[in-house]
Amino acid sequence: MQAEPAGAPPPPEAEQARKGRAASAGARQERRLGWLLCAPAVVVMLAVTAYPIGYAIYLSLQRYDLRFPAEAKWVGLSNYGAVLTSPFWWDAFWVTLFVTGVSVAIELVLGMAIAMVMHRAIFGRGTVRTMVLIPYGIVTVVAAFSWQYAWTPELGYLAELLPSGEAPLTEQWPALWIIVLAEVWKTTPFMALLLLAGLALVPEETLKAAMVDGASAWQRFIRVIVPLMKPAILVALLFRTLDAFRIFDNIYILTAGAQDTGSVSILGYDNLFTALNLGIGSAISVLIFICVGIIAFAFVKLFGAAAPGAEVKR
């Protein structure tokens, strides 16, 4: 250990590690090339996210109304106080949590079922995989309009199933369930594909052994498949939870946030572009950023979700 040069991360290729004793010209060249190749991506990502989020924090500490830009003034944390004591923020927050929690839960169950179908199908596997990619690929706004028209009285096939006079999109709870439906329809295939990749890693022999030992199909699923798939499940849940928390397109088209169906993203958008209040809008933006950070942190710390790309050991 002592003999190894300091600072070099343990490389995966053992025989190359020994060669790293003296940083040869080749290694230096490799390092320089590595930095050079990454530099443009890093610069772009920093310039377009890190700098603006800093700017958003700065804006959030100001009273900044776009209608009166000359009156912009430093107000410290009072924008945050205004947001956090406002019922609008908490309504939007609970709506977002509800939609996120319910839709991700449904997606996990449905996605697992579809993954099983794709994994086990004797025939038509290609067709099923092709078909589930359609909801994944379709523009969210298009899908949202389809659902909106389906539930519009005197227009849609789903509204026809309801007693006449019902307009589900104009009432809070029915509208929320329709938002969940639209979200689930669109994103379950993505969940299913991530789970399918996890399913493929479950060794067939282990399942056969469990079968020989007399485990039923359900027992094999709960005791063998799910534990082995835990990393894939956690990654899928993490991705989808963060994505669902940012929900915007579906709600904007379906209800535009009317009848207390707006998510936190909708609230932020409204404050920015309807009320033109850059200070309050930025404070909401920063709060959403913090929420997303907390969710990600909780997943990684509490459930030990391995970050994808973090060299998962197999």
Add this chain to the structure above:
Amino acid sequence: MAAVGKTHATRWTVINVLVVLYALFPVWWIAALSFKDPSTLTDGNYIPRKWTWENYRGIFDTSEFTRALINSIGIALIATAIAVVLGTMAAYAVARLRFPGKRVLIGMSLLIAMFPPISLVSPLFNIERIIGIFDTWVGLIIPYMTFSLPLAIYTLSAFFREIPWDLEKAAKVDGATPAQAFRMVIAPLAAPGVFTTAILVFIFCWNDFLFAISLTSTEAARTVPAAIAFFTGSSQFQQPTGSIAAAAVVITIPIIIFVLFFQRRIVAGLTSGAVKG
């Protein structure tokens, strides 16, 4: 065997049909709406009783839609090209080279993949107005390529790990520098992965709505998803349902084409990037 095979076959047919219905029904519904004559628009039928191309003729007659279509195609293509080039460079380094800071790069892309876009809307809106790229193609290309870079880096580095690297070694033995080995040996081998990534990134840019409505204010850069949301009927008593449905179908066509022709690649790209790491 025959009897067992038969019940199995029936069961799988039923399951497959259910999945296909699940995936296609909303798409079918909006397509049916787009072909309905205004007089039958509200009949709630799954198949138009009176077919018409009128809705399509209508939207292609207005610059509101055609201009948005050009914007959508141009912006998505340029953003995809840039993201894939930058992503390929970074992914090659991640997959192949040893250099300090690799983990920082991976961690950073992960952060950006999870970043809530609404948090960037207010600062970007203000910055873009100040430097004068608000409501331009550049103003949308910049956030699109940034937010698709993590996707590009993950997918590409997963593909790059599968490439037979001995060929690169052979090239180096023959006297090629790492840069030459990258350009002449690996790039051609990596082409399928790059192409797949380009499809995924294009779908991502094509899909965006939040930036498109926040960072544009006129037809100059408004993309189709944003334009559709602002469609109005030709009179205040007329809903723009037919036009919206027709426009929706038009922007779904490229997606359907990708899915039909590159299904296997898309699945490989989506799963390799996210799970194998």
